[in-house]
Every structure is written in C-alpha cells, then in structure tokens.
Amino acid sequence: MSVDDLVEGVLNRRRRDLARLISLIEDEESSALDVLSRLYKHTGRAHIVGVTGPPGSGKSSLVTRLTAEFRSREKTIGVVCVDPSSPFTGGALLGDRIRMQEHSLDDEVFVRSMGTRGHLGGLARATSDAVRAIDAFGKDIIFVETVGAGQSEVEVIDIAHTVVVTDVPGSGDDIQAIKAGIMEIADIFVVNKKDLPGAEKKATEITTMLDLDTRERTWRPPVLLTNSRSGEGIPELADTILKHHQHLVDSGEMKKRGLQKSKDELRELMKFKLTQELLQKLQGRPEYEKAIERIASREEDPYSVAERLIAEFLFKESR
Amino acid sequence: MSVDDLVEGVLNRRRRDLARLISLIEDEESSALDVLSRLYKHTGRAHIVGVTGPPGSGKSSLVTRLTAEFRSREKTIGVVCVDPSSPFTGGALLGDRIRMQEHSLDDEVFVRSMGTRGHLGGLARATSDAVRAIDAFGKDIIFVETVGAGQSEVEVIDIAHTVVVTDVPGSGDDIQAIKAGIMEIADIFVVNKKDLPGAEKKATEITTMLDLDTRERTWRPPVLLTNSRSGEGIPELADTILKHHQHLVDSGEMKKRGLQKSKDELRELMKFKLTQELLQKLQGRPEYEKAIERIASREEDPYSVAERLIAEFLFKESR
Numbered sequence: 001m002s003v004d005d006l007v008e009g010v011l012n013r014r015r016r017d018l019a020r021l022i023s024l025i026e027d028e029e030s031s032a033l034d035v036l037s038r039l040y041k042h043t044g045r046a047h048i049v050g051v052t053g054p055p056g057s058g059k060s061s062l063v064t065r066l067t068a069e070f071r072s073r074e075k076t077i078g079v080v081c082v083d084p085s086s087p088f089t090g091g092a093l094l095g096d097r098i099r100m101q102e103h104s105l106d107d108e109v110f111v112r113s114m115g116t117r118g119h120l121g122g123l124a125r126a127t128s129d130a131v132r133a134i135d136a137f138g139k140d141i142i143f144v145e146t147v148g149a150g151q152s153e154v155e156v157i158d159i160a161h162t163v164v165v166t167d168v169p170g171s172g173d174d175i176q177a178i179k180a181g182i183m184e185i186a187d188i189f190v191v192n193k194k195d196l197p198g199a200e201k202k203a204t205e206i207t208t209m210l211d212l213d214t215r216e217r218t219w220r221p222p223v224l225l226t227n228s229r230s231g232e233g234i235p236e237l238a239d240t241i242l243k244h245h246q247h248l249v250d251s252g253e254m255k256k257r258g259l260q261k262s263k264d265e266l267r268e269l270m271k272f273k274l275t276q277e278l279l280q281k282l283q284g285r286p287e288y289e290k291a292i293e294r295i296a297s298r299e300e301d302p303y304s305v306a307e308r309l310i311a312e313f314l315f316k317e318s319r
Numbered sequence: 320m321s322v323d324d325l326v327e328g329v330l331n332r333r334r335r336d337l338a339r340l341i342s343l344i345e346d347e348e349s350s351a352l353d354v355l356s357r358l359y360k361h362t363g364r365a366h367i368v369g370v371t372g373p374p375g376s377g378k379s380s381l382v383t384r385l386t387a388e389f390r391s392r393e394k395t396i397g398v399v400c401v402d403p404s405s406p407f408t409g410g411a412l413l414g415d416r417i418r419m420q421e422h423s424l425d426d427e428v429f430v431r432s433m434g435t436r437g438h439l440g441g442l443a444r445a446t447s448d449a450v451r452a453i454d455a456f457g458k459d460i461i462f463v464e465t466v467g468a469g470q471s472e473v474e475v476i477d478i479a480h481t482v483v484v485t486d487v488p489g490s491g492d493d494i495q496a497i498k499a500g501i502m503e504i505a506d507i508f509v510v511n512k513k514d515l516p517g518a519e520k521k522a523t524e525i526t527t528m529l530d531l532d533t534r535e536r537t538w539r540p541p542v543l544l545t546n547s548r549s550g551e552g553i554p555e556l557a558d559t560i561l562k563h564h565q566h567l568v569d570s571g572e573m574k575k576r577g578l579q580k581s582k583d584e585l586r587e588l589m590k591f592k593l594t595q596e597l598l599q600k601l602q603g604r605p606e607y608e609k610a611i612e613r614i615a616s617r618e619e620d621p622y623s624v625a626e627r628l629i630a631e632f633l634f635k636e637s638r
Contacts, residue, residue, distance in 0.1 A: 033622055040620035255615070262614035262621065269625035271594040277629070278589055295581035296574070301359030302581065303352055306588035310596070 003034045010039060010137050015110060018137050022112055025129045028122065036129055039136035044258070046078070046135040047245050050160030051145045052185075057166040058192040061228035062237075063143050067103055069238045070141055076108040078134035078142035082127050082156050083115055110134060124155040125268070131159060157185060159261075161254070162244045164188045164237075167206070169198035186221050187244050190237060194225040218251050219244065281313050322353045329358060329456050334429060337456050341431055344448045347441065355448055358455035363577070365397070365454040366564050369479030370464045371504075376485040377511040380547035381556075382462050386422055388557045389460055395427040397453035397461040401446050401475050402434055429453060443474040444587070450478060460560075476504060478580075480573070481563045483507045483556075486525070488517035505540050506563050509556060513544040537570050538563065600632050 001020065009017025024032035051059050060081070067077045103109040112134075114127060127144065134142050146156050157163055165186040191203045203223045210221060222240055226233035248254040282288040291309065294300040320339065328336025343351035370378050379400070386396045422428040431453075433446060446463065453461050465475050476482055484505040510522045522542045529540060541559055545552035567573040601607040610628065613619040 037620045037622035040622070041617045044617050258615040259611060263611045265621045266611060266614060266625055266628075267594070267598065269621050270597055270629055271590060273625050273629055274593040274597065275586070275590040278593065279586065292578060292582045292585060295585060296577040298360045298363050301356045302584045302588050303356035303359070306585055306592050309585075310589055310593055 003031055003038070006031075006035045007038045010035070010133060011042060013138060015107070018110065018133060019112070021133050022114075022130045025126050025133065026114065028126075032129065036132060039133065043132050043135040046131075046139055046142045047162070047241075048131060048135075048142050048144060048160045049241055050157040050163040051143055051166065052157050052163065053166030053190075054168075057168045058228050059145050059166050062164075062166060062190065062192060062226065062234075063145050064103070065226075065228045065231060065234045066143070066238060066241075067109060069234050071103075071106065071108065073238070075140040076138065077103075077110070078131070078137070078139035079109070079111040080127060080130055080134070080142065080144050081111070081113045082123065082144065082146040083113070110137070110139060124158070127156050128159045128265075161248055161257070162187050162241055164190055164241070166190045166192050167202060168193045169196045169202045187219065188237070188240055189221055189223040190233075191223065191225050192228055194227045194232065195230070199225055218253075219247050278310065278313065282309065285313075287312075322350055322357070325350075325354045326357045329354070329452060330361060332457060334426070337429065337452060338431070340452050341433075341449045344445050344452065345433065347445075351448065355451060358452065362451050362454040365450075365458055365461045366481070366560075367450055367454075367461050367463060367479045368560055369476040369482040370462055370485065371476050371482065372485030372509075373487075376487045377547050378464050378485050381483075381485060381509065381511060381545065381553075382464050383422070384545075384547045384550055384553045385462070385557060385560075386428055388553050390422075390425065390427065392557070394459040395457065396422075396429070397450070397456070397458035398428070398430040399446060399449055399453070399461065399463050400430070400432045401442065401463065401465040402432070429456070429458060443477070446475050447478045447584075480567055480576070481506050481560055483509055483560070485509045485511050486521060487512045488515045488521045506538065507556070507559055508540055508542040509552075510542065510544050511547055513546045513551065514549070518544055537572075538566050597629065597632065601628065604632075606631075 001017075006017055006021055006024075010021055021032065021035055024035070051063055053059055063079060067079065070077055103111070112130060114123070114130060131142050131144060144157065144160055163185050165188070167189065169191065189203075189206050191199050191206070193199065203225055206223045210223070224233055224237050224240060226237055228234070248257070288309070291300065291305045295302045295305055320336075325336055325340055325343075329340060340351065340354055343354070370382055372378055382398060386398065389396055422430070431449060433442070433449060450461050450463060463476065463479055482504050484507070486508065488510065508522075508525050510518050510525070512518065522544055525542045529542070543552055543556050543559060545556055547553070567576070607628070610619065610624045614621045614624055
C-alpha cells in the first residue's frame with residue numbers, strides 16, 4: 001500500500017487504514033514517518049486525555065464508562081491502551097479489553113492496544129505517533145490509558161492535555177505512591193469504587209496533600225468520587241475533563257504546551273535523522289569497523305572516537 | 320575539583336573521589352564525560368554480574384551473601400543498586416541497604432544506590448557509567464542489582480556479563496513472568512528461600528522450561544537452590560558465576576560482546592554529541608524559534624523542518 005493511499009485512507013476515515021498505519025508505527029517502518037508527515041497539518045484538534053493509576057484502580061472500566069458518556073454527547077472517541085510493563089508481566093490488559101467490547105460495533109469508537117516492541121523510548125514515541133494518527137483520523141477525544149507503575153508511564157502520559165489519576169480506597173501504600181510522583185502530573189484525581197469503605201477517607205487524604213502543595217497554579221486538581229460499575233460520578237468526571245480542556249485554552253496554557261511539544265519533537269526528530277545520516281555514511285567503512293575494535297581493546301576511548309568520526313565523516317562529506 | 324584530580328583520585332583508589340564521580344554522572348555533568356574518557360583505558364577488567372528478579376525474591380540478601388563469599392576468596396567488590404520504579408514507588412530499597420552494612424567497614428567493598436534522575440534512558444546510561452567508574456577504580460566483581468519488574472530493568476541489566484535471575488517458591492504468576500522475558504536474559508537461575516515448601520517444584524518448572532527452549536546455545540543456564548538466610552548454596556552459586564565468566568572468555572563470547580557494546584556505545588555517544596552540536600548552533604536563532612511556532616500552528620510539519628534545519632545549519636556552518 002502506497003503512502004498516498006494510506007494518507008487518503010486515514011483522512012477519509014477508513015478504520016482499516018488507520019489500523020494499518022499504527023502497525024507501521026509499531027514496526028518502526030520509515031514509511032510511517034512519511035504518512036505522519038503528510039497527516040500532520042490535520043492534527044492538533046483532538047483533546048488527549050491520559051488515564052493512569054495503580055493496577056486494580058479501575059482505569060479500563062472508567063475509560064469504558066467515559067466513552068459511553070461522551071458518545072451520548074455526540075463526541076467521537078479514540079482509545080490507546082499502553083502496557084509498558086512487558087516483558088516481565090504482560091497480558092494483564094487482555095481481560096480489560098474485553099469489557100471495551102460494548103463499543104466494538106460503534107464506528108465512532110476506535111480502540112487500540114500497544115505493547116512494548118523495541119525499547120522503552122520507542123514506546124513513548126510510538127504512542128505519541130499513534131495518537132497523532134487517530135487525531136488526524138478525526139476523533140474528538142483520545143484516551144491514553146496506562147498502568148501507573150513506573151517512570152515509563154510518566155513519559156507515555158506526557159502527551160496528554162488532561163491527566164486523570166485513578167486510585168481506590170484502602171492500600172496505604174497508595175499515599176506513598178502519590179506523594180512520590182503523581183501529584184505533579186495529575187489534573188484530576190478520581191477515587192474509583194466509591195461504594196467501598198474508605199473512599200471518602202481516601203479523597204480527604206488526597207485533598208489534604210493538595211493543600212500542602214504551595215506551588216502557584218491556576219488549576220487546582222479536583223478530587224472526584226466515581227463508581228465505574230454503577231456509573232455514579234461519571235457525568236461529573238466528563239464535565240470536569242471538558243472544563244480542564246477549556247481552562248487550558250483560556251489560560252493560554254494550551255498554546256504554551258503546544259510550543260514546548262513542538263520544540264521537544266523537533267529536537268527528537270533531528271537527533272533521529274542526524275544519527276541515521278551519520279550511520280549511513282559510516283556503515284561498511286573500514287575506518288569505522290577499526291574504530292570499534294580499538295574501543296573494545298581499550299586502545300581508544302569511545303568519547304574521543306565519537307568526536308573524531310563526527311568531524312571526519314559528517315562534515316567532510318558535506319564540503 | 321578538577322578533572323585531573325578526579326582521574327588521579329579514582330585511579331589511586333580514593334573512595335570519596337569515586338563517590339564524587341558517580342554523583343557527577345548522576346547529575347549528568349559534562350565533566351563526568353571528560354573523567355570517564357580518561358579512565359576508559361583502565362576499564363574492561365571487572366566481571367559485571369547482574370542480579371534481577373521479582374520483588375521479594377531476596378536479591379539484596381543474595382548479593383550481601385555473595386559479597387561475603389567472594390571477599391573470603393580475596394576478590395574486591397562493587398555493588399550498584401538500581402531502582403527504576405520511581406517516582407511511583409521508591410524508597411523500598413532502603414531497608415535492603417541496611418543489611419549491606421555488615422560490609423560497610425570493609426574498604427574493599429563499594430556500595431552505591433542509584434535512583435531515577437532524569438528519564439529512563441538516562442538511568443541505563445548512568446548505571447553503565449557508574450559501573451565503568453568502579454571498574455576503573457579496580458574492583459574485581461561488580462554486582463548490578465535491580466528489581467525485575469519491567470523493560471527498563473532489562474536495559475539496565477544489559478551491561479552485565481553474567482545475569483543471575485532470582486525467584487522464590489510459590490506465586491504462580493512467576494512462571495508467567497519468566498516465560499515472558501527473563502528466559503532470554505538469564506545465565507543462571509536461582510530459586511532462593513530453598514527452605515520454603517515448593518522450592519524443588521519451582522526449580523523443576525524452570526528446568527522444564529529450559530528443556531523447551533530449542534535455541535542453539537553453548538551455555539545452558541543452570542538452576543540453583545539457595546538460602547540466603549543460612550548461606551546454603553552460596554559457595555556453589557559463586558562457583559557457577561565464575562564458571563560462566565570463564566565460559567564467556569573461552570568461547571569467544573566475551574570478545575564478541577565487547578565489540579557489540581563498543582559499537583552501541585559509540586553510536587549513542589555520536590547521537591548525543593551531534594544533537595548537542597546542532598542545538599548549540601540553533602539556540603537563539605530567530606529561524607529556529609520561528610520554525611517551532613510554525614510547527615505548533617500546523618503550518619509546517621516537524622519531519623520536514625527537522626530535515627531542513629539539519630541541512631541548513633549543520634552542513635552550511637561546516638563549509
């Protein structure tokens with residue numbers, strides 16, 4: 001399938017072409033970049049909502065409920081489920097995915113799971129590109145759901161405009177967890193399973209912690225109680241998500257973040273392309289192979305060799 | 320403190336200077352690279368032993384026991400404890416560290432914990448550089464201990480010559496975990512807490528899995544039973560670790576890996592230096608700022624801009 005066909009397919013909202021493009025992204029095919037490059041001007045319209053929190057805090061059922069809620073408000077939905085915990089765990093999301101089936105016949109809902117192929121940096125990059133593809137496809141709201149158990153998730157969730165952090169009553173460790181890092185990334189806290197004992201207490205604990213946060217901020221993360229089984233609190237959560245989006249736009253924060261994101265992405269792409277270009281020039285040259293051997297035998301150090309090769313090959317070639 | 324002083328300090332085995340250098344590495348100070356560059360030719364002598372496995376499988380006590388065992392054999396020891404699970408958890412290793420105190424008065428044992436500063440790629444890089452510093456310092460065996468709970472650990476453990484994977488009896492999930500990814504990286508399996516019921520069964524399960532692995536390999540990972548409380552099985556484990564090292568040397572695998580590592584590292588360093596160079600040239604230029612704005616407003620796509628800026632600034636400047 002040609003780049004032209006794929007671009008046209010995604011812009012004409014053919015689901016199979018969107019799925020194909022995301023597979024190319026996962027496989028790190030260079031044609032994916034060509035397609036994304038041409039889709040780029042059709043992006044930037046979706047509201048990206050990250051949902052993270054400890055395992056068992058009901059992220060998937062919350063996303064399923066929110067999908068239903070936003071569908072009733074005529075919004076179209078994309079869902080990207082990311083599981084960076086492979087290869088040591090993995091597979092745990094499968095059961096959760098089944099619940100999402102209620103939306104599987106709804107053409108306005110596009111769901112995609114992403115595991116870890118390649119290494120970690122690759123996952124954040126692939127997720128970001130997949131979200132961009134879904135954005136170009138025209139979905140209004142895109143959920144990025146990830147297990148909140150490590151720093152890799154923070155990188156993945158970084159692409160969201162609005163970050164919802166879920167938690168459940170009980171398990172004293174959670175407070176420890178929240179202290180450590182979630183506070184800084186959360187825009188909305190959700191205590192799910194509000195029917196369980198201790199839900200109010202947990203919400204109070206989070207509120208107390210927020211009181212201790214003296215940083216100046218224009219948005220104070222609200223703490224909501226939900227029950228994704230009964231649906232209680234879901235409409236309020238949907239309202240709050242939209243309210244946060246409006247706040248980002250009104251405060252100028254959305255524009256500021258857009259600039260920062262463009263800067264970061266440009267830097268990453270330049271890094272990628274530069275390396276590619278240099279390696280192409282070095283590949284197969286005896287000087288390059290020799291340098292590697294000399295590093296391995298400690299005759300030279302890699303830091304000096306890196307500088308020399310860059311100077312010799314990249315710049316010399318371009319003269 | 321000057322680069323010269325630090326290089327000299329490490330080579331003269333001053334512990335405080337080694338600790339200082341590792342702090343510079345963690346802080347990503349550029350002077351750390353200068354020091355490492357000059358230390359490089361004094362490295363490549365240590366045997367790097369990775370120890371990983373699920374939380375609670377007794378990694379730290381195993382490392383403490385192995386340290387005592389190797390000390391009795393006149394080997395000097397370095398230990399780097401890595402916890403990539405921050406910021407969501409963190410702090411859990413503190414208790415484990417306390418156990419290591421029995422060696423705190425032994426000058427021939429150097430212990431260092433590393434948390435996550437900067438992002439994940441940074442942790443693997445920092446760990447590798449810290450191990451290199453300890454190698455130059457002259458330690459014979461360097462343990463790299465990390466919680467086996469995600470792909471980031473695989474990246475960290477990648478620097479080891481010998482990977483010991485620990486497990487404990489019980490918890491059926493472990494088998495699932497091992498299936499997923501540990502099989503491929505383990506050189507030695509250890510079922511710790513052999514006094515617990517099910518230890519033999521667990522060892523048999525692992526052996527059965529190894530039987531199913533039909534890949535051709537010159538080293539079949541042995542499965543050992545240990546008890547890090549009583550010390551049972553520790554001398555045998557120490558023997559097996561040394562035997563694996565000998566195998567790597569004899570089979571030529573050590574040399575092969577050294578070349579691959581040099582190649583990977585050279586590539587990473589070139590990537591880093593190229594980006595640094597380009598960004599220095601772009602910083603503060605109105606064309607650069609303008610390009611970022613045009614990307615954010617979707618007038619241009621980042622993929623094309625990256626190519627243009629590389630061509631314009633990097634190559635033009637060098638003419």
